[in-house]
Amino acid sequence: MRRSLTSLAILAAVGAVLPAQAADYVTEPTHTSAIFEITHFGAGINRARFDKEEGKIKYDPVAKTGQVELTIDASSISTGVPPFDGHLKGEQMFNVAKYPTIKFVSTKFHFDGDKVSQVDGQLTIKDKTHPITLKATQFACYQSPMVKREVCGGNFEGMIDRTQWGMDYGLNMVAGKEVKLIATVEAIKQ
Template sequence: MRRSLPALAAVAALAAVALPAQASNYVTEPTHTAAMFEIDHFGAGVNRVRFDKEEGTIQFDPAAKTGRVELSIDAASLSSGVAPFDRHLKSAEMFDAEKHPTIKFVGDKFHFDGSKVSAVDGQLTIKGKTHPVTLKATKFACYQSPMLKREVCGGNFEATVDRTQWGLDYGLGMVTGKDVKLIATVEAVKQ
C-alpha cells in the first residue's frame, strides 16, 4: 500500500507534536562569560568589579520555553584593578572568600518575549545566604558559531539587589548605599 506524500508529512507532524520537547545541554564558554558588579562610591563615581573565574551549565528548550542555569563563580577571582581594594573585598569584612569560596546562581524559571529569553528567576547564594533574584536580559540570541561549528546561546543579564541580604554591610551609609547592580554576560555552547 502506497502512502501519499501529504499523508506522510501529516504523520511526521503528529509524531513531532506527540513527542515531549527535549532540553538541550549547554556549557558556558569561558572567554565569553563574565560576572561583575557595580556599586556607588561616595556619589562621585562607580566602582566596577569583575570575577575572572566562573563556570556553568544550562539546560534550554526554546520550544517549550523552559530552562535551568547553574553558574558558579570563584569569589577569590574578583578583580577591581586595584590590589588593596581586591584584598579588602576578599576579606571577612566583605565576601569572606576564604570561608565562602563560591558564589552560585541557580535559575529555574525562564521568561520569554516571543522567542527570546527576557529574564531568569533564580536563587543567588553569597556567603552561605540564599535569596531570590531575577536577572533581566538586555540582550539574548542563539547563533551557529563559525569557529566552534556548534550552536551557542547567550545574553547579557542584569539585576539590582540589596547587598545587605547577603551580609555585605561594610561601608553602608558611609561609603555607599545598599544597591548593587549585578551584570552577567553568558555564552554557552550546545553539547
C-alpha cells in the same frame, strides 16, 4: 530534478531560521563574566568582575523552559586595583577564605516571543540564599564558526540589596546598599 533542488534549498533556508532545539550547554569562559557596580561616596561607581565562572544550562526554546547553574570563584574578583581586591576578598566583604564560591541557580525562564526576557533564580553569597531576577538586555543563539556548534547567550542585569547577604561594610557612608549585577553568558551546545 530542479524541483528537488528547489525543495532542498527551501528546507535548508527554513532550517537556518528555526529556533534552537532543547539541549544542554556549558558556559564558554572567554565570553562569560559576572560584574557588579556599586556607588562610591555618592560620587562615582566602583566596578568589579569575577574572572572565573563555570556553568551548565538546559535550554528549550520550543517548550520555553530553561535551567541555569552558575558557580563563581569568589577569589577571582578583580577591580584592577590589588589593594581594593584584597579588601573585597577579606572578612568584611566576600570573606573568600570561608566562602570560596558564589552560586546562581535559576528557578524560571521568562520569554518575550521566542527570546529569553528574564531569568528568576536563587543567588547564594556567604551561605545566604535569596531570590533575584535578571532581565535580558539581549539574547541570541548562533552557529559558531569557531567551535562549529550552536552557542546561546545574552546579557542579563539585576539589582540586589547587599545587606541581605550580610555585606554591610561602609553602608551609607562609603558605598550604597543597592548593587547592580551584570552577567554576560555564552554557552556551547553539548
